[in-house]
Amino acid sequence: MDGIKTLADLKKKQEEVRSRIDLRNRAESPESIVQVKVAMATCGIASGAKEVMEYFVEELDKRSIDAVVTQTGCMGYCFAEPTVEITMPGKEPMVFGYVNARKADEIIERYIKEGELVDGIIPQNYNTI
Incomplete structure (x- = not known):
C-alpha cells in the first residue's frame, strides 16, 4: 500500500473509500x-x-x-x-x-x-x- 504523504493523497484516498461505500450502499437496494x-x-x-x-x-x-x-x-x-x-x-x-x-x-x-x-x-x- 502506498503511504499517504500529503493532504492531496489523503483526500484522494478518502474519495476512493467514499466511492466504494456509496457503490456498496446502492447495491443493497437497487430497486430504489x-x-x-x-x-x-x-x-x-x-x-x-x-x-x-x-x-x-x-x-x-x-x-x-x-x-x-x-x-x-x-x-x-x-x-x-x-x-x-x-x-x-x-x-x-x-x-x-x-x-x-x-x-x-x-x-x-x-x-x-x-x-x-x-x-x-x-x-x-x-x-x-
Missing part, C-alpha cells in the same frame, strides 16, 4: 434507483457496447442521476446490439436496441429524466436479466 444494464457479450462489445457503457457511467454522474450501471451477458438480441436494459424504480424493465451515444443521451434525457418513451424499445417478449 435507476438500473442500467449494458449487454457486454461478444456481439455487444463488437457493436460498441463498451463505449455505450462508459457514456452512461459518465453522463449519469455528470447529470447527478442516482443510478447503477452494470454490464451483463447476452440478452439474446444480437440483431439489435448494443442493447441496454433500463429499470426505473417501481416500473418494469425496458430494453433498448441499437444504442449509441446519441441514443443513450436521448434515453437519459427523455426516458430516465422525463419518463417519456423513446424509439428503440424491443418489444416485451423477453425475460429480465
Whole structure:
C-alpha cells in the first residue's frame, strides 16, 4: 500500500473509500434507483457496447442521476446490439436496441429524466436479466 504523504493523497484516498461505500450502499437496494444494464457479450462489445457503457457511467454522474450501471451477458438480441436494459424504480424493465451515444443521451434525457418513451424499445417478449 502506498503511504499517504500529503493532504492531496489523503483526500484522494478518502474519495476512493467514499466511492466504494456509496457503490456498496446502492447495491443493497437497487430497486430504489435507476438500473442500467449494458449487454457486454461478444456481439455487444463488437457493436460498441463498451463505449455505450462508459457514456452512461459518465453522463449519469455528470447529470447527478442516482443510478447503477452494470454490464451483463447476452440478452439474446444480437440483431439489435448494443442493447441496454433500463429499470426505473417501481416500473418494469425496458430494453433498448441499437444504442449509441446519441441514443443513450436521448434515453437519459427523455426516458430516465422525463419518463417519456423513446424509439428503440424491443418489444416485451423477453425475460429480465
